[in-house]
Amino acid sequence: MIRYYGWYSNKMRGQRYMAANGGLAAEPLRPASTPPPPAKLPSRKWRDVILKVWHTDPLQCPHCQNRMRVIAVIEQAGVIEKILRHKGLWCGTPRVAPSRAPPNAKPAQQEDSPYYASDPMPDYDNVFTD
Numbered sequence: 001m002i003r004y005y006g007w008y009s010n011k012m013r014g015q016r017y018m019a020a021n022g023g024l025a026a027e028p029l030r031p032a033s034t035p036p037p038p039a040k041l042p043s044r045k046w047r048d049v050i051l052k053v054w055h056t057d058p059l060q061c062p063h064c065q066n067r068m069r070v071i072a073v074i075e076q077a078g079v080i081e082k083i084l085r086h087k088g089l090w091c092g093t094p095r096v097a098p099s100r101a102p103p104n105a106k107p108a109q110q111e112d113s114p115y116y117a118s119d120p121m122p123d124y125d126n127v128f129t130d
Contacts, residue, residue: 006012018024050058057069074080084090 004010047057047059048058059064059070061068074083081090
């Protein structure tokens with residue numbers, strides 16, 4: 001890693017750029033009106049892993065056995081619900097198991113136990129005297 005200080009630092013280069021351009025900041029890399037780049041499609045390795053583990057091709061059509069291709073990656077819950085409702089496959093919001101209380105931090109003390117002592121510093125020298 002190379003660090004630049006003084007004249008070559010990013011701050012100084014930015015100040016020199018602004019002074020040369022009459023106080024205007026550098027142009028953004030892309031105009032704000034252009035849409036963001038499309039979602040990155042998954043790599044081809046995921047298909048190979050599923051094929052290796054489950055011995056079935058996820059990109060093979062179950063009806064006609066032709067090869068399918070990925071055209072989009074959808075992550076928005078509303079869009080997924082709308083597509084599944086249109087196809088008649090929506091079965092509602094998945095049920096989540098109710099939460100439970102955490103286990104007790106301290107184990108319950110058993111006062112009837114012969115090893116229980118209410119004194120924080122018991123006298124160990126005289127415990128087993130008969």
